Amino acid sequence: MSTSLETLAAPFRHEEDIKKSRFLTQAAPVATPAEALAFFQAVGDPAATHNCWAYRIGDAYRFNDDGEPGGTAGRPILAAIDGQGCDRVAVVVTRWYGGIKLGAGGLARAYGGGAAECLRLAPRLPIVAIGRLALRVEFADLALVTARIRELEGTIEEETFVTDGADLVVAAPVDRLEGITARIIDATRGRTKPRPSA
Helix, strand or coil, X not given: CCCCCEEECCCEEEEEEXXXXXXXXXXXXXXXXXXXXXXXXXXXXXXXXXXXXXXXXXXXXXXXXXXXXXXXXXXXXXXXXXXXXXXXXXXXXXXXXXXCCCHHHHHHHHHHHHHXXXXXXXXXXXXXXXXXXXXXXXXXXXXXXXXXXXXXXXXXEEEEEECCEEEEEEEEEHHHHHHHHHHHHHHCCCCCCCEEEC
């Protein structure tokens, strides 16, 4: 797999006919295995011959041949996801049988090729690694610190008020954390020192 992975910007569809069988590939960005399974349930056609699928979310992945010969559908779809450098993606390929058998190699090419083409054509977004910082800010510095965090693409995920200020958890792209830390220390003249948070 490539080092800079991408997910889909939005759900996408790709359709093709191969030897009278119709293949409809549908792909979507997903954050959890449950979301992937719900997507398959929502878009699969119960009237179709097969609804074969795969998903990858980080180290979690699954695939299903839905009645096609073992290894001819789900695994090639997963291979297409990985080959296209995608993550957090679910792909279902629905087949309506047209009367001509494709054979194991033909099936693997049809399912894997359809999935790869769908992902290749779909609008994609880079997956950005997010890190977190925890910090305690005095009330006098809160507005200034909040402004600095937002300037550097950070978001405040948690804000808990305490007697002398607020405890914040800040999320931001990993490559911005060092800059946010330096900006906050500078803006508060060293009174606030962010630390990495889980």
